[in-house]
Amino acid sequence: MSMLHENRLSEIFRSSRKKLSIYLTAGYPKLQDTVPLLEILQNSEIDFVEIGIPFSDSIMDGPVILHSHQVALENGMTIDLLFDQLAEIRDYISIPIVLMGSMNPVYQYGFEKFCRQCGKIGIDGLLLPDLPLIEFKRHYSTFYRQNNLASVFMISPQTSEERLAQIDEATEGFLYAVSSSSTTGASNKMEDSQSYFEQLQIRNFRNPVVVGFNIKTKEDISFVNQYVDGVIVGSAFVQILEGGFDQERIVEFIAGLKGCQ
Amino acid sequence: MSYQVDENGFYGPYGGSFVPEVLFPNVAELAENYQDIMADPDFQNELKRLLHRYAGRETPLYPSPYLSGLYGASILLKREDLCHSGSHKINNTLGQVLLAKRLGKKRIVAETGAGSHGVATAMACALLKMPCSVYMGEVDMVRQFPNVERMRLLGAEVIPAVSGSKTLKDATNEAFRHWINNPEDTYYVIGSVVGPHPYPDMVARFQSVISCELLGQVPELTGKQLPDYVVACVGGGSNAAGSFYHFLDHPAVRLIAAEAAGKGLHSGFSAAATFLGKEGILHGTKTKFMQTIEGQVLEAHSISAGLDYPGIGPLHAYLHDTGRAEFVAVTDDEAMDAGIALSKNEGIIPAIESAHALAALAQLRLKSKDVVVVCLSGRGDKDLETYIQYSTSQKSES
Numbered sequence: 001m002s003m004l005h006e007n008r009l010s011e012i013f014r015s016s017r018k019k020l021s022i023y024l025t026a027g028y029p030k031l032q033d034t035v036p037l038l039e040i041l042q043n044s045e046i047d048f049v050e051i052g053i054p055f056s057d058s059i060m061d062g063p064v065i066l067h068s069h070q071v072a073l074e075n076g077m078t079i080d081l082l083f084d085q086l087a088e089i090r091d092y093i094s095i096p097i098v099l100m101g102s103m104n105p106v107y108q109y110g111f112e113k114f115c116r117q118c119g120k121i122g123i124d125g126l127l128l129p130d131l132p133l134i135e136f137k138r139h140y141s142t143f144y145r146q147n148n149l150a151s152v153f154m155i156s157p158q159t160s161e162e163r164l165a166q167i168d169e170a171t172e173g174f175l176y177a178v179s180s181s182s183t184t185g186a187s188n189k190m191e192d193s194q195s196y197f198e199q200l201q202i203r204n205f206r207n208p209v210v211v212g213f214n215i216k217t218k219e220d221i222s223f224v225n226q227y228v229d230g231v232i233v234g235s236a237f238v239q240i241l242e243g244g245f246d247q248e249r250i251v252e253f254i255a256g257l258k259g260c261q
Numbered sequence: 262m263s264y265q266v267d268e269n270g271f272y273g274p275y276g277g278s279f280v281p282e283v284l285f286p287n288v289a290e291l292a293e294n295y296q297d298i299m300a301d302p303d304f305q306n307e308l309k310r311l312l313h314r315y316a317g318r319e320t321p322l323y324p325s326p327y328l329s330g331l332y333g334a335s336i337l338l339k340r341e342d343l344c345h346s347g348s349h350k351i352n353n354t355l356g357q358v359l360l361a362k363r364l365g366k367k368r369i370v371a372e373t374g375a376g377s378h379g380v381a382t383a384m385a386c387a388l389l390k391m392p393c394s395v396y397m398g399e400v401d402m403v404r405q406f407p408n409v410e411r412m413r414l415l416g417a418e419v420i421p422a423v424s425g426s427k428t429l430k431d432a433t434n435e436a437f438r439h440w441i442n443n444p445e446d447t448y449y450v451i452g453s454v455v456g457p458h459p460y461p462d463m464v465a466r467f468q469s470v471i472s473c474e475l476l477g478q479v480p481e482l483t484g485k486q487l488p489d490y491v492v493a494c495v496g497g498g499s500n501a502a503g504s505f506y507h508f509l510d511h512p513a514v515r516l517i518a519a520e521a522a523g524k525g526l527h528s529g530f531s532a533a534a535t536f537l538g539k540e541g542i543l544h545g546t547k548t549k550f551m552q553t554i555e556g557q558v559l560e561a562h563s564i565s566a567g568l569d570y571p572g573i574g575p576l577h578a579y580l581h582d583t584g585r586a587e588f589v590a591v592t593d594d595e596a597m598d599a600g601i602a603l604s605k606n607e608g609i610i611p612a613i614e615s616a617h618a619l620a621a622l623a624q625l626r627l628k629s630k631d632v633v634v635v636c637l638s639g640r641g642d643k644d645l646e647t648y649i650q651y652s653t654s655q656k657s658e659s
Binding site for chain 2: 055056057058059060061062063066070073078079080102103104105106107108109129130131132134135153154155156158159160163167178181182183186
């Protein structure tokens with residue numbers, strides 16, 4: 001059922017250049033920082049961005065991102081507010097944006113309404129780690145398709161062959177491969193996952209593969225990029241925002257990540 | 262109508278398995294194997310032997326003269342408080358730790374609120390030679406300190422959960438995170454009928470030993486084939502699920518679930534999930550829980566740490582919506598008064614959790630011929646300090 005979406009995501013993956021993506025939490029470090037951060041990331045030539053929707057009880061996340069969620073919620077971040085902040089961004093932000101988060105806030109907002117809003121704004125993909133494939137197919141895939149939202153799913157070193165095929169088939173945009181079995185921001189070494197990356201490389205996936213979780217340095221990036229189509233940096237980026245929004249520091253951090261590309 | 266879980270792990274609209282991909286293989290492995298393992302005669306014999314020789318089953322069904330006199334009906338107490346470990350929790354932990362061994366797992370992780378499930382898990386792990394880590398909210402570690410020491414004495418590692426409200430829901434989050442980080446050799450022993458399929462069904466089955474015994478005990482004591490009421494407290498709902506299990510398909514038996522209303526249903530300090538909650542996805546399952554309009558999980562409050570959970574298991578959400586079970590809300594004060602009264606008049610100090618079920622009796626219109634079973638899920642030794650504080654504050658007020 002290849003229904004490849006033609007949107008900003010599919011477009012950037014047409015080139016074989018390795019992609020660098022950054023994760024940020026909506027409404028962190030300050031409530032109004034979401035859009036200025038997007039602008040800096042676009043100016044720093046980041047290929048695409050993931051915006052995390054904060055949730056009080058995310059089980060996928062380690063301490064750094066959990067803390068950012070807590071602060072964002074204390075700042076007053078909600079899905080409504082995020083959509084308000086993003087309403088006009090397509091006038092000046094052209095890089096693809098993927099929204100990411102736990103299922104419950106989206107479920108409470110109303111899944112269909114959420115997807116419709118994404119479509120209206122020009123969001124390119126949606127990744128809900130605790131949305132099971134079977135539920136996606138049964139209830140929600142239509143809403144993604146109607147709003148030209150790429151359905152991004154995760155795969156892990158634990159995912160069976162059979163299931164990899166099913167996930168690849170349901171996925172649009174890219175496959176999000178976690179670098180090891182862990183929550184976000186753990187300290188696993190990329191070299192320890194080499195054999196997993198090798199398996200990802202030789203498998204003939206329909207979708208490009210991007211690796212996330214625990215990627216912190218340009219060395220990590222160049223190692224992982226030998227095998228896959230790109231990487232996502234999350235906790236390491238969120239961590240540099242902990243002291244507050246500091247443009248110089250952000251630009252420097254991104255330059256450091258891109259150094260060896 | 263069936264109250265059994267369907268092949269996809271749902272009770273009507275509730276249940277399912279909403280877990281991140283990293284956990285999918287573990288949960289699927291368990292879903293594929295739990296029924297076969299539990300049906301295996303060797304497994305059943307081993308579990309039955311441990312429940313009898315080690316945990317002290319069967320537990321008595323005790324006709325309470327005090328409560329029967331008070332309410333003018335036959336009130337029978339199912340004495341789960343007499344189980345080894347001090348509560349019904351051991352029924353489930355022995356079962357799950359045995360099952361983990363069958364699956365070839367090497368380590369156990371668990372969450373605990375009041376500490377009852379943590380202690381029961383630590384005991385099963387000590388007995389069955391499995392290394393054990395228990396997550397417990399930092400707040401709960403303070404208010405249930407003797408249980409922390411108990412778990413440590415039993416050889417378990419107790420890890421404080423420092424995120425969120427630092428209570429049971431956060432300990433559950435941390436246990437899930439631990440499992441994500443250790444998916445291959447670790448087994449997660451969930452203490453209630455919550456979490457992704459197959460946990461709600463599996464835990465209900467392990468706890469169903471309670472209602473199974475009642476099927477024999479009620480006729481023996483009362484001459485009636487079935488009780489008119491079965492009453493149990495509900496946090497996540499494991500002792501209620503176990504007490505209701507064999508009566509689910511007997512509509513003549515009224516099932517009463519007592520939820521913790523804390524300082525009052527609308528005080529902002531409550532844990533009554535069916536009254537205050539709505540459908541959503543938490544801890545891998547679709548169920549009812551207390552949350553904001555935006556879907557952020559609310560902190561629960563109950564004087565009893567074991568009921569201090571913002572949600573209920575998916576089976577209970579379904580029993581609520583179908584009307585099969587009736588849910589009543591019991592405040593901190595009502596539960597404390599019922600617990601103190603039972604101590605004074607019957608010589609039984611109930612866990613504050615179980616005292617909620619006792620207090621619920623006052624909300625039923627009982628007739629003299631009614632046979633009412635109340636699950637006394639645990640003993641109150643762990644709650645001594647709370648009882649003392651409450652008694653002292655009552656005296657100073659009067």
